[in-house]
Amino acid sequence: MSAVRARTRPPGGQRFREMSGHIGWGIIAWVAGIAFFLPVLWMVLTAFKPESAAETWPPRFTFSPTLAEFRLVFSGWGPFVTHSVIATVASTVLVLLLGIPAAYALAIHPVKRWQDGLFFFISTKMLPIVAAIGPLYVIALKTHLLDSIWLLIILYTAMNLPLAIWLIRSFMLEVPGEMLEAAELDGAGRLRQMGEVIMPVISPGLVSSALICVIFAWNELFLALNLTTTNAATLPMFLISSVPQEGLYIAHLSAAATVASVPVIIVGWIAQRSLVRGLSMGAIK
Amino acid sequence: MAVVETGAAQPAVTEVRPRGATRREAWQRRLPLLPALIYTIVVTQVPFLVTLWYSFQNYFFDVPGGAHWTGVSNYKEVFTNAAFRGALWRSVVMTVVAVLVAMILGVAFALLLDRKFLGRSIVRTLIITPFLVMPAAAALVWAGPMLDPNFGLLNYLLQPFGVHHVAWLSTHALGSVIVVMIWQWTPFMTLIVLAGLQGQPADVLEAAKVDGAGALATFRELTFPFLRPYIELGILLGSIYLINVFDAVRLMTNGGPGTATTNLPFYLYEQVNNAFDVGGAAAAGVVTVILTIIVATFALRMFARVFQFEGAGS
Numbered sequence: 001m002s003a004v005r006a007r008t009r010p011p012g013g014q015r016f017r018e019m020s021g022h023i024g025w026g027i028i029a030w031v032a033g034i035a036f037f038l039p040v041l042w043m044v045l046t047a048f049k050p051e052s053a054a055e056t057w058p059p060r061f062t063f064s065p066t067l068a069e070f071r072l073v074f075s076g077w078g079p080f081v082t083h084s085v086i087a088t089v090a091s092t093v094l095v096l097l098l099g100i101p102a103a104y105a106l107a108i109h110p111v112k113r114w115q116d117g118l119f120f121f122i123s124t125k126m127l128p129i130v131a132a133i134g135p136l137y138v139i140a141l142k143t144h145l146l147d148s149i150w151l152l153i154i155l156y157t158a159m160n161l162p163l164a165i166w167l168i169r170s171f172m173l174e175v176p177g178e179m180l181e182a183a184e185l186d187g188a189g190r191l192r193q194m195g196e197v198i199m200p201v202i203s204p205g206l207v208s209s210a211l212i213c214v215i216f217a218w219n220e221l222f223l224a225l226n227l228t229t230t231n232a233a234t235l236p237m238f239l240i241s242s243v244p245q246e247g248l249y250i251a252h253l254s255a256a257a258t259v260a261s262v263p264v265i266i267v268g269w270i271a272q273r274s275l276v277r278g279l280s281m282g283a284i285k
Numbered sequence: 286m287a288v289v290e291t292g293a294a295q296p297a298v299t300e301v302r303p304r305g306a307t308r309r310e311a312w313q314r315r316l317p318l319l320p321a322l323i324y325t326i327v328v329t330q331v332p333f334l335v336t337l338w339y340s341f342q343n344y345f346f347d348v349p350g351g352a353h354w355t356g357v358s359n360y361k362e363v364f365t366n367a368a369f370r371g372a373l374w375r376s377v378v379m380t381v382v383a384v385l386v387a388m389i390l391g392v393a394f395a396l397l398l399d400r401k402f403l404g405r406s407i408v409r410t411l412i413i414t415p416f417l418v419m420p421a422a423a424a425l426v427w428a429g430p431m432l433d434p435n436f437g438l439l440n441y442l443l444q445p446f447g448v449h450h451v452a453w454l455s456t457h458a459l460g461s462v463i464v465v466m467i468w469q470w471t472p473f474m475t476l477i478v479l480a481g482l483q484g485q486p487a488d489v490l491e492a493a494k495v496d497g498a499g500a501l502a503t504f505r506e507l508t509f510p511f512l513r514p515y516i517e518l519g520i521l522l523g524s525i526y527l528i529n530v531f532d533a534v535r536l537m538t539n540g541g542p543g544t545a546t547t548n549l550p551f552y553l554y555e556q557v558n559n560a561f562d563v564g565g566a567a568a569a570g571v572v573t574v575i576l577t578i579i580v581a582t583f584a585l586r587m588f589a590r591v592f593q594f595e596g597a598g599s
Binding site: 028029034046056057102111112121122123126129130131134154157190235240250253256267281283 | 417
């Protein structure tokens with residue numbers, strides 16, 4: 001260790017340099033942020049253009065905004081958005097129903113080989129579902145689940161369950177041991193302990209777990225595209241249908257893309273703080 | 286935001302289990318786990334068993350008569366098929382390039398966001414937004430409004446640099462797809478690295494500053510080693526998701542031109558949807574799964590290690 005150099009307060013000039021350094025980095029950060037956000041901005045901007053103003057060279061930044069394309073989107077997206085909402089909400093509820101007890105069995109009163117259990121769940125996230133898509137199609141066909149919303153609910157639940165279990169477990173580990181012991185001393189059974197001690201502590205965690213599940217289910221395309229056609233087609237498929245074989249479509253597509261993305265963007269903005277934890281499956285708090 | 290995870294460490298409540306704990310107790314512990322366990326086994330493992338079965342069958346959707354046994358001929362085809370190998374290779378390239386570039390950008394953004402400046406939380410919000418955009422929407426918006434040769438915004442912005450109406454999706458298809466993957470996943474890396482930076486003990490950094498260490502030296506000697514587990518975690522999780530990228534390929538280039546952007550997911554999708562070759566796709570799927578298991582074994586080990594960095598930073 002070198003000697004600590006005692007420093008007097010920086011003179012005015014140096015402080016000015018430090019401050020302008022701050023401002024400089026701030027400007028760089030703003031430029032980077034705006035550049036990164038630009039495609040989203042362009043999508044939203046294009047959505048408000050009349051179709052004729054969307055495909056011009058040079059691209060137009062001023063135009064008289066119209067809601068025409070949004071109206072068109074809202075008139076056509078009915079069944080798709082219904083399917084998306086049902087598949088997302090139902091699978092998320094199912095994930096919580098299955099995931100909370102499982103997380104409990106891996107955190108509070110752990111089963112004997114709880115580590116193996118945890119790693120089994122996470123290993124299923126690594127298996128590429130694409131590898132089984134043909135057989136999955138055949139299974140769905142034979143069980144009459146093809147093009148049914150139930151199929152998407154079942155598969156989205158399996159897709160998000162490992163993530164939720166890891167995440168909920170990480171929240172349960174934060175329940176103070178003394179609280180659990182106190183409840184046990186009071187003679188509370190495991191169910192009461194769960195309802196009165198654990199649930200109140202982890203409920204914010206449950207909300208952020210649910211949000212992560214919502215994001216992934218809402219955005220899923222591969223399974224929906226392969227296993228549904230009309231009766232269960234979701235919003236990502238609506239987007240595909242908004243790109244016609246010919247004719248102008250850029251403004252219409254942008255409006256559809258904006259409308260489909262906005263719910264998750266807003267949810268994500270609100271839940272920014274818990275996003276990191278959810279995405280790292282509880283590894284980062 | 287401190288990092289503490291107990292992953293493979295002891296759970297919060299460890300009870301002294303009585304010797305020869307009664308079977309009843311063991312079942313009481315197991316019971317809550319069973320529904321999720323059985324559900325996951327049935328829904329995720331059964332399709333793979335069926336895949337294994339079909340990989341030995343000759344089965345085309347469009348040929349009447351159903352499936353019949355063909356032995357290993359599907360596998361022979363997979364191993365002699367250049368298209369499969371090409372798709373495998375492109376999957377690896379896309380994932381590795383996208384994950385690494387996203388991580389480098391993520392570290393840069395995180396370092397920027399770790400400083401105090403006016404409107405920091407707004408910039409942070411702007412930067413995480415691409416991750417929240419529906420991947421199908423991102424792919425279509427990039428393919429059309431952004432990259433179109435005739436009216437795309439990118440060509441307009443690059444005009445001062447001598448770029449004129451480049452048809453990105455036909456001339457730089459693979460690069461374009463990778464750019465979109467990077468654009469969507471950089472926020473993820475940024476958030477994870479930023480969490481790491483903010484968990485960094487301030488007193489150590491202060492001491493380094495007092496010692497007269499430069500910014501670069503501080504980053505290399507202190508910050509980077511501290512961030513390492515976060516970077517590893519980001520790379521690991523990013524790879525798990527990006528190896529399966531399908532939306533961008535299907536919606537931007539449809540695997541083309543030719544097979545220039547056909548990665549494994551898209552290849553398997555084509556086998557089933559256009560060639561109707563369930564048997565062939567199943568065999569390719571089984572090979573994919575075996576390769577995945579080999580990689581995943583290492584990944585899981587890394588997982589166990591990364592999740593054990595308990596107490597780091599606190």
